[in-house]
Amino acid sequence: MIFNKGYSYCWSSICALFWLIVIRCSEIENSMDMLQPYFQRHGSHHSVRYIRSCQAVQFNETLEERLAPPMINKSLPLFTKKFFARSFENKYVKIHMYLINNPSLTLSVVEPGGEGGCKKGSPTLQTVRETAKTKKCRLAINAGFFNTTTNECYGDIVSNSKIVQSTAYRNAHFGIRKDNSLTIGYLSDKQLSEFKELVTGAIWIIRNGSKYIEESIKSECTDVQETNPQLTYFATVQSARSVVGFKDDGTVVIFQVDGKTGQEGMNLFEVADFLIPLGVKNAINLDGGGSSSLIEDNVLVNYPSDTCAKWNCERKVSTILCVRDIEEAKCPRNCSDRGICRNGECKCSSNWKSYDCSQLFCGKKNCSSNGLCTESGCLCYPGYKGSDCDISCPKGYFGLNCLARCRCSNHSTCDKSTGYCDCDAGYRGLSCDLPCPIGRFGKNCKKICSCLETCSICDRLNGSCTITSILPEIDSTSKCLINRKISKDHLVRDSSAEQKIYMICVIALSIAFTLSISLNITLYCLKKTSKLDRKKKRIYRSPRLVLSSSEADNEDGDSDLDLNDLLPLKNVKLNNENNESRFFL
Incomplete structure (x- = not known):
């Protein structure tokens, strides 16, 4: 019996504890002032074309408002603060407004808890105060939306020129471009690289000095609904609000109003009506409700609507907007090692420019698009010369610095x-x-x-x-082509006509040669024969007897002298007075 009583008492205690936990959790859940612009999936996923079609004709196709880089005046204070107590619809509200000077040097977007707080897979949340400590922020306010269950950071985020994350959301953005211009509007993914600081909000409140809430609701509604009752409720409900915008003089405006969703605070139309007379030109709405927190010099200056036990307390949130002293501001990327950091501003060396000394700049002409800008000046492309590469090569020259001579004839044009x-x-x-x-x-x-x-x-x-x-x-070319063909194909030329001429000449020469030889032989033989005859005549010629005149008288008469009788004589000499004859055999 005692055991049953103890068992019953134990179960009663457990049940009581269970219901106490349930009630406490319910109180904790109810203590969170949730102001969500979307159910389930966050953000607008409409295309840029759709958003462009939603806006008024007066804006043409422009999806953003951009203010040229404001003049930097370091003599101005870091910020100017104003506090308002106003009554809206018989409700008393407390408003904090800060005017930030030199925003390009002092204002930045910081991830929760510092760099890496929005890392995919392991995102974290942190109070504005704790995140502000990591960057020594003099002033800080909550900024981007987040998932209260998974801690996921929502929207596009750029911090210190680093793209932290890029999403497909087409909600209103606030950012500072790398050229220090201020921008509010709808951006594409390709434009993110142009920014050094960027955060995504929800609802473009003021555009060019006029309310832009209704147009923005149409543009930022979900892709499955033409109108979003939740987004309309988000814009029209009384609640705590955090807003960022800028004026025409380049001053950035940070606006915060206390409240509790559905009970007190301001709706976005009331916020626009309050800011427009104060000269705010463009502004967007940031995360609000229980997330709305404002820190100045590490002190919470507003009254958050979330409760912790007996007191109101800060909620752990996503990104923040941080304002810090120029002296504390770090130069982006250490000026890319191409300059000196002074009071948070890069003093670039030689031809390096931009806020982080990452871009080369060679004068107004910037090499006239005909060369490459280097640290030492313009390096002209072939065909151009001059300090700005604005001089084309003169006729007859080409190449680097126009030093090479063209080899073209007068029947052509030389590429420079x-x-x-x-x-x-x-x-x-x-x-x-x-x-x-x-x-x-x-x-x-x-x-x-x-x-x-x-x-x-x-x-x-x-x-x-x-x-x-x-x-x-034609004649010379034909002969040349024929000879080339014969030589190339190893052909035999038709030389029959030439051969006939050669044969006739050879035969004629042979006949002439034969006749000449025959004639010479004949002449030689005749000459030889003549010589022999003369010799024979000399040898066999009969000797003649030389007689005296008296004997000669008897020559005609009969003579008793016989020549045969004289033949044996070797040498006969006849002497007389008048004649002398010699006979030789």
Whole structure:
């Protein structure tokens, strides 16, 4: 019996504890002032074209409002603060407004708890005060939306020129571009690289000095609804609000109003009516409700609507907007190691420019788009010269600094970059010094003549059929081509006519040679025979007897002297007074 009583008492205690926990959790859940612009999935996923079609005609196709970089005046205070106590619809509200000077040097977007707080897979949440301590912020306010269950940071985020995350959300953005211009509007993913600080809100409140809430609701509604009752409720309900915007003088406005959703505070139309008379030109709504927290010099200056036990307390949130002293502001990327950081501003060396000394700049002409800007100045592309690369190479020169001479003939144009010879019609070759071959004409001799029917040759320039002016060229060219063909194909030339002439000449020469030899032999023989005859005559000639005159008288008469009787005589001498004869045998 005692055991049953103890068992019953134990179960009663457990049940009581369970219900106490349930009630406490319910109180904790109810203590969170939740102001959500969307159910389930956050953000507008409409295309840029859709958003452009929703806006008024007066804005044409512009989806953003941009203010040129404001002048930097370091003599101005870091910020100016104003406090208002106003009554709206018989409700008393407390308003904090801060005017930030030199925002390009002092204002930044910080992830929760510092760098890496929005890392995918392990995001974290932190109070505005704790995050502000990591960057020594003099002033800080909550900024971007987040998932209260997974801690996921919502929207596009750029911090210190680093793209923390890029999403497909098409909600209103506030950012500072790398050229220090201020921007509010709808951006595409491709534009994020232009910013050094960027955060995503919900609802564009003021555009060019006029309320833009209704148009923004149409643009930022979910892609499955033409109108979003939740987004409309989000804009019209009384609640605590956090807002950022800028004025025409380049001052950034941070606005915060206390309240509790559905009970007190301001709706976005009331916020616009309050800010427009104060000169605010453009503004967007940030995370509000229980997330709305404002810190100045590490002190919470507003009254958050979330409760913790007996007191109101700060909620752990996502990104913040941080305002810090110029001296504490760090130069982005350490000026890319191309300059000196002074009071949070880079003093770039040589031709380096931009807020982080990451861009080369070579004067107003910037190399005239005809060269590459380097630390030492313009490096001109081939074909140009001069300090700004604005001087084209003179005729006859090309290449780097126009130092190379063209090798083109007068029948061409020299490319000033490469030196390539662009031949006129009718010419070809590397230097364009060769006329088109027979049968070709036009640019680079690519066209074929059509003069075959008339058996004439076309003009190498325009292709007209003519023949009178190039007959000598045809003759020489034909012979050259024939000889080249014979040599290339190892052909045997037809030389029968030449051979006949050679044979006739050889036969004639042979006959002449034979006749000459025969005649010479005949003459030689005759001469030889003549010599022999003369010799014989000399040897066998009969001796003559020289007689005296008295004997001569008897010559005609009968003589008793016989010549045969004289033959044996070797040497006969006859002497008389008048004649002397010698006989030799």
